[in-house]
Every structure is written in structure tokens, then in C-alpha cells.
Amino acid sequence: MERLLLRIDREIIAAGGKRSKSRAAVMERFFRAGDHVTVDELTRAVRKTFPRVGTVTVYRTLKLLARMGYANEVDFGEGARRYESNLDSHHDHLVCTACGTVIEFKDPDIEKLQDLVTRRHGFRPTAHRLEIFGLCRKCADRSAGRRQG
Amino acid sequence: MERLLLRIDREIIAAGGKRSKSRAAVMERFFRAGDHVTVDELTRAVRKTFPRVGTVTVYRTLKLLARMGYANEVDFGEGARRYESNLDSHHDHLVCTACGTVIEFKDPDIEKLQDLVTRRHGFRPTAHRLEIFGLCRKCADRSAGRRQG
DNA sequence: CCAGAAATTGAAATTCACTTTCATGTTATC
DNA sequence: GATAACATGAAAGTGAATTTCAATTTCTGG
Structure with a gap:
């Protein structure tokens, strides 16, 4: 887990990105969740330990993980899409x-x-x-x- | 086809609805299309022979057909949903x-x-x-x- | 440690699909 | 053809997702 986050961070940096606490918090909560979360659900979860994080950052982080292949977008027809980890x-x-x-x-x-x-x-x-x-x-x-x- | 539209109309009337030219035009184009159409595509198609029809009517008619079991909503992840006839x-x-x-x-x-x-x-x-x-x-x-x- | 360049953030504005509202137009009925 | 009910469509409203942009954070190299 710690290992995974480090690896993703390294990948981001290799691509010209920079580290960020908000993003780290979002990623950790996301992989810890384990199930299919909406952006809204994940935002609320992250805010418990990181109240300042904005919805936008959660959107961006999940899109980023999806692009990098660590997450999948899924749609159960609820109106809002869900994300699941793509590790399994x-x-x-x-x-x-x-x-x-x-x-x-x-x-x-x-x-x-x-x-x-x-x-x-x-x-x-x-x-x-x-x-x-x-x-x-x-x-x-x-x-x-x-x-x- | 003619037969199908009559049958649907009869069902609508049995349920307390009334006939309508706009709706008839939408339904005819829809079943004639045969493939998976978005509301926007179908609206444009209907307007070729019936310029006054509004997007709202297309939305409503397709929802109605779906509720009646004559159409299915499908989603290919394009952002807009598509409808297909449910006859096959x-x-x-x-x-x-x-x-x-x-x-x-x-x-x-x-x-x-x-x-x-x-x-x-x-x-x-x-x-x-x-x-x-x-x-x-x-x-x-x-x-x-x-x-x- | 500091300064500057570049990425990140988040509130607000925007977009886009879809739905609801409501005054007007149509349709069926008596 | 009057009237009651339904259908219509323009405009307003939703709500999820994206974009904008000024402010903040992170990294680099003096």
C-alpha cells in the first residue's frame, strides 16, 4: 500500500508532475476503500482527515489514476459514475x-x-x-x- | 410497422393518453432508424420532415417507449445515452x-x-x-x- | 535558505445531458 | 363547438463533470 503510493508518486514525477498532500490523501483513501466509490463519497471520506480538499481534486486524482491504469471508471446506472481500483x-x-x-x-x-x-x-x-x-x-x-x- | 405504431397508440390511449402528431413522427423515425440513436440524432432526423418538434418531445417519447417496453436505454460511455428498439x-x-x-x-x-x-x-x-x-x-x-x- | 519556475489546488463559473415548469396548442368527448 | 385533459416546446432548473484562474505548494538551483 505504502509501496503502491510511492510507486504511483514516482510515476507522476517521472512524467513531470509534483508531489501533493491532497492527492496523496485522496489516493490513500481510494485504495483503502476497496469498493466502488463515487467522487462525492470519496470526497466526504477524505475530508474526515483532510477537510480542505476540494471535489475538483478528487475528480482530477481519480481521472489521473484511471489514465495511469490504477483505477477503472464504472457505471451502475445511478447517474454518477463510480471508480474502482484496478489492482485485482x-x-x-x-x-x-x-x-x-x-x-x-x-x-x-x-x-x-x-x-x-x-x-x-x-x-x-x-x-x-x-x-x-x-x-x-x-x-x-x-x-x-x-x-x- | 404501421401496425406497430397503431398498437402503441392504442396502448397509450388505453392508459389515458391522447394521440399526437409529434409523437407519431418521433416513433416512426425511431423504429425506422433501426440502430442505436441519441436523442440529439433522432431530433435532427425527425426535424427533416417535422421541423417544429422539440428535443423535449423526443426525450419524453423515448422514455415513454422505454417504459412501455418498446425501447431500451443503452450506454456506450459516450456521455449521452442511446435508445434502441426492443422489438428483436x-x-x-x-x-x-x-x-x-x-x-x-x-x-x-x-x-x-x-x-x-x-x-x-x-x-x-x-x-x-x-x-x-x-x-x-x-x-x-x-x-x-x-x-x- | 531563498527566489523563481512550474505544477497543484479549490472556489466559482461553465458545460452538457437531462428534467421540470408552465403557458399555449391539440385532442377527445359530450 | 365548448370544455376538460393531455401534449408540446421554450425556457428555466438540476446535477454531474470540466474548465478557469488567482493563490498556494512543490521543486530546483543558486
């Missing part, structure tokens, strides 16, 4: 439309079939996103319970 | 990031695997979307050509 390997999402829970999953078989499909169309894939919307176990149980009793 | 069965998208071409595809095997994944998580799916980004055959060939000679 690729995964897709189950999004509960009732409670908002997001479950990550990996499925190499689906990926393989996707490769087949793209090949069939002479398409060279660079990225993909798969989101499945529905009810998580808890919400499904609740609605089933209501229906049956 | 479900399909997913290959989006070329170079030229913007969108290829539709269906893959029952992928769907089956998706069902397996959701079941494994006790998740009850209601919808999903799969977008694969990359280079279409033409753009891939072009960049391959450049690379090899």
Missing part, C-alpha cells in the same frame, strides 16, 4: 437493484466465450464490461417470503 | 472504439453461463448488459497494416 484482475458485477449491493465475480468461461464471439466478428477486443442487474440473495428472499406468506 | 430479442454489443461502429450479437451460451454465475451467488437476475470494446475488423486491419508495413 478483471472482474464483472452483480448489481442488486433493491439494496444497491454490488458483488464482484470472475468467470474465465464467460471470458473465453466472449473471445470466441469477438473472433467470429473479426473484432479485436481491448476491454469489456458485464453487469448483471437483479436481486441479491437477501432481497430475493425477502420478496419471495412476501409472495409466499 | 435480447442482444449484446461490440463497440469499436476507433470508428464507433456497434455490432450486435447474441450468444445463448454466454447467457447460460451468466445464469450459472448468478445462481452460484443466490442472485436473481432481471437484466444484464454486456459491452465489448475494441477494434472492428476494418479498424483492426488498418492498424495491423500500419504495424507490418
